[in-house]
Amino acid sequence: MMPAMTRYPNLHKAIRLAAKLHKYQDRDGQDPLPYISHPFEVMSNLRYIGGVTDEDMLCAAMLHDTIEECGVDPRVIEEACGKRVRSLVEGLTRQEPPQEVASSLSKDELWALRNRTLLTEIAGMGPDEMTVKLGDRLSNLRQALVTRSGEKLRRYVLQSEDILKIIPESVNPPLWRTIRKTLDEHSS
DSSP states (O other): OOOOOSSSSHHHHHHHHHHTTTTTTTTSSSSSSSHHHHHHHHHHHIIIIOOOOOHHHHHHHHHTTTTHOOOOHHHHHHHHHHHHHHHHHHHHHHOOOOOHHHHTTTTTHHHHHHHHHHHHHHHHHHHHHHHHHHHHHHHHHHHHHHHHHHHHHHHHHHHHHHHHHHSOOGOHHHHHHHHHHHHHHHHH
């Protein structure tokens, strides 16, 4: 039963939708947690590290991977949480190279193409999308430091450094600085 009044009514909808869409998905790595743990961490990063109280941004954090990972139609997001949340999630969704291009590239070439595409997409984001991206990167970086090694980890760390060069610290200083600190602790 829902309380008579909640501070974030759409966030409750976003949480239920994300749980439904990510059902039976797991994160990468050895002994992975259910995928839903990731959007919860991104949302928590925004709220408790970044100080974000904007409901649409918190909803976007919960739903940020639903188009990319679940193939959900963006209209479903809009129906549940509104146009702004849909727009934020669409702005956060990675664009993959066409299959005919991807299949003609080596693993290293494909990684380089995907990396360039990601960095270009981030450079074109607005401040709200960049803030959600910082919360997402912090979650992913923390996971990568536990589940990746060797070249995969090195590439992820370098990509994270590049992201901090693109996203100004002023977008969300606490999130940006937490990523910076995490990278510095890793390199020391």
